[in-house]
Amino acid sequence: MLEKALSGSRNYWTWVLSLLAVIGVGVIFYLRQFDYGLGVTGMSRDVSWGLYIGQFTFFVGVAASAVMLVIPFYLHNYKKFGRMVILGEFLAVSAVLMCMLFIFVDMGQPTRVVNMFLHPTPNSVMFFDAVVLFGYLLLNITIGWTSMNAEKKGFAPPAWVKPLVYISIPWAFSIHTVTAFLYAGLPGREYWLTAIMAARFLASAFAAGPALLIILAIIVRKVSKFDPGKEAIKSIGKIVAYAMAANVFFLLLEVFTAFYSSIPGEKNPFFYLYAGLQGHGRLVLLMWTSAILAVISLVLLIVPKTRNTEKTLLAACGAVFASLWIDKGFGLVVGGFVPNPFGTITEYWPTIPESFIVLAVWAIGALVLTILYKVAISIREENAGIEIEH
Amino acid sequence: MSIDRRDFLKMIGASAVFALGGMGVVDGIVKDNVEAEQFRPEPGALLAKQWAMVIDMRKFKTEGDYKRIISACNNIHNIPDFSDSKHEVKWIWTDTFEHAFPEQEQGYAPESLKEMPIPLLCNHCENPPCVRVCPTKATFKRKDGLVMQDMHRCIGCRFCMAACPYGSRSFNWTDPRPHIKKENPDYPTRMRGVVEKCTFCVERLAEGKMPACVEASNGAMMFGDLSDPNSEIRKVLESNYTIRRKSELGTGPNIYYIIGGADNAREGAKRE
Ligand code: SF4
Ligand code: SF4
Ligand code: SF4
Numbered sequence A: 001m002l003e004k005a006l007s008g009s010r011n012y013w014t015w016v017l018s019l020l021a022v023i024g025v026g027v028i029f030y031l032r033q034f035d036y037g038l039g040v041t042g043m044s045r046d047v048s049w050g051l052y053i054g055q056f057t058f059f060v061g062v063a064a065s066a067v068m069l070v071i072p073f074y075l076h077n078y079k080k081f082g083r084m085v086i087l088g089e090f091l092a093v094s095a096v097l098m099c100m101l102f103i104f105v106d107m108g109q110p111t112r113v114v115n116m117f118l119h120p121t122p123n124s125v126m127f128f129d130a131v132v133l134f135g136y137l138l139l140n141i142t143i144g145w146t147s148m149n150a151e152k153k154g155f156a157p158p159a160w161v162k163p164l165v166y167i168s169i170p171w172a173f174s175i176h177t178v179t180a181f182l183y184a185g186l187p188g189r190e191y192w193l194t195a196i197m198a199a200r201f202l203a204s205a206f207a208a209g210p211a212l213l214i215i216l217a218i219i220v221r222k223v224s225k226f227d228p229g230k231e232a233i234k235s236i237g238k239i240v241a242y243a244m245a246a247n248v249f250f251l252l253l254e255v256f257t258a259f260y261s262s263i264p265g266e267k268n269p270f271f272y273l274y275a276g277l278q279g280h281g282r283l284v285l286l287m288w289t290s291a292i293l294a295v296i297s298l299v300l301l302i303v304p305k306t307r308n309t310e311k312t313l314l315a316a317c318g319a320v321f322a323s324l325w326i327d328k329g330f331g332l333v334v335g336g337f338v339p340n341p342f343g344t345i346t347e348y349w350p351t352i353p354e355s356f357i358v359l360a361v362w363a364i365g366a367l368v369l370t371i372l373y374k375v376a377i378s379i380r381e382e383n384a385g386i387e388i389e390h
Numbered sequence B: 001m002s003i004d005r006r007d008f009l010k011m012i013g014a015s016a017v018f019a020l021g022g023m024g025v026v027d028g029i030v031k032d033n034v035e036a037e038q039f040r041p042e043p044g045a046l047l048a049k050q051w052a053m054v055i056d057m058r059k060f061k062t063e064g065d066y067k068r069i070i071s072a073c074n075n076i077h078n079i080p081d082f083s084d085s086k087h088e089v090k091w092i093w094t095d096t097f098e099h100a101f102p103e104q105e106q107g108y109a110p111e112s113l114k115e116m117p118i119p120l121l122c123n124h125c126e127n128p129p130c131v132r133v134c135p136t137k138a139t140f141k142r143k144d145g146l147v148m149q150d151m152h153r154c155i156g157c158r159f160c161m162a163a164c165p166y167g168s169r170s171f172n173w174t175d176p177r178p179h180i181k182k183e184n185p186d187y188p189t190r191m192r193g194v195v196e197k198c199t200f201c202v203e204r205l206a207e208g209k210m211p212a213c214v215e216a217s218n219g220a221m222m223f224g225d226l227s228d229p230n231s232e233i234r235k236v237l238e239s240n241y242t243i244r245r246k247s248e249l250g251t252g253p254n255i256y257y258i259i260g261g262a263d264n265a266r267e268g269a270k271r272e
Helices: A002-006 A010-036 A051-064 A067-075 A085-106 A125-153 A161-184 A197-223 A230-261 A264-274 A284-302 A304-308 A310-337 A352-382 B002-039 B063-076 B129-133 B159-163 B212-216 B232-239 B262-270
Strands: B051-056 B092-096 B117-121 B139-141 B147-149 B221-225 B255-258
Touching (some): A002 A352, A010 A352, A051 A197, A085 A125, A085 A197, A161 A197, A197 A230, A230 A310, A264 A284, A264 A310, B063 B092, B063 B117, B212 B221, B232 B255
Antiparallel strands (some): B051 B221
16 A cells, blocks of 8 residues: 555655655754764753653654544444544554654663663553553554555455454553653652643643644645545534643643642742743743643634634644643643752753754654555545445 | 673673563573672672661861762762763762752751751662662662662663652763763773762672762761661661651652751851
């Protein structure tokens, strides 16, 4: 089936080549990092994780969100998602790949990565995270690819795919829960030490992922004959609305606990992120951008008229994605490290090499996604008119 | 001891590729090795069930008292000196009382107490979060309570740095070797991309010597076996009021501080 990715329009090739160019630049910066060490990034003794781990966290959410299509389609027999569900599964595949790459580029000794499996450590959440992510990748590749293959031949997918689909549902929840546990079980990091972390992660994931999916679906419809369906997009819009509302609600719960209890350790990260602390406030502008985008998106999503109009829905989805990208992909990590265990502040800001490496990982994700979508769309275009029962 | 173990692990590392099929076996060997060497200590080695340290702030009078202990550690252990504080590597250092014990915050305490420099190092926690989170067992706790770091297994994920509530761990953001002032050939240097911290001078204990900082402290730091009721540090703990850093977190830190009374606080002012 992969050969379908090898024929395409001029625009398709321009897009693929631009992605390859970005990847190339990132690889050069990565070689520099590989040689010099992680000192090329903005991370420090005090803020020892940065954009890499933040992006990892964010994209685990995107990957998990495929389940928001899988549940209605497979469990509730919601047929309108029939054409969309494959887009979700393939998005999950490329997102998990990005997660793995982000972990990889964050390692100080990447050549020793196998140590994680040579010395399996069940009490380490990171070990579990690696295991569940890998499993999720396999599940989604298998499910997506087999369904596509069957569809190409005009058959329903083989019966053994169904159980895999059912397994993939709790599995999706597990990858993001385990990722939240990376943060939520550490003594002395008050910004992370909260029982609601996993729930917050899931809510933000189920907003950001489907929002991205709407944007992708609209792009796909523009560049191909494949139409994911107006109704499907509308339904996903509703999912984004609920999830985003839950996410903002959870964030407000955190704010209440921190400020009503008035415990300095709980309040200080919020002060640092949203107001600045001890004269340091490099993230303030960014965090407020995220907050304002969240409010705008919520209004657009809750008012039925704007939610059901594709233009405003698209704007809302863009706002959701950007807002959560900042909040979870950046602020969350930094907030756990500032102030440091001594109550003092070391600030973090990504450097140019670090940013280009991040861009390259996105480009790899985008490339994989492009190829998978291209295959899926070509098959759909060929089989246009034939409706397949999953 | 450390050299043997390192070499051994290197060997294991090299054969790891072949061992993919026999993961359990490799693990078994490594574990046995650790335990075997703990059961067969070299003659003359200092042994304990739980090593711990008491730092008596009453005995730190001058700036030199601090410098001595810190350079003792730095010189022996090939600690690099980075001008950029973001890339700093430190095993023992000082910070103010206020920063070391933020939970003791008290606005009306004498300035001299708030500003008193406190020596800080890894607490060799009884229940160490750094060990709990490490995905490769590169950081592990020995039977004598030492929390150790295997530089040859560490993948540099820095999960342990996020987990340590004391800021005790340093990462080698770049090659530390060019930044070592005078290399001690008897102690290994580290490479970029791995985490390190105070080892309670495991290599000296194995030779029957006290930790370097303790030796250089002129009695201001004491080191001994917490599980032995007759040990010096048990006596000191029984007869003095001591505090530990963030003990409310349940980590069980094994560094105890005697801060001293008002007299000492007044003295503290002179040390700056
Ligand atoms: S002080 Fe930090 S590094 Fe040392 S044992 Fe405790 S948690 Fe681990
Ligand atoms: S940085 Fe090294 S020691 Fe620390 S958790 Fe990762 S592998 Fe373990
Ligand atoms: S015990 Fe040894 S390793 Fe630890 S700070 Fe003192 S001299 Fe350094």
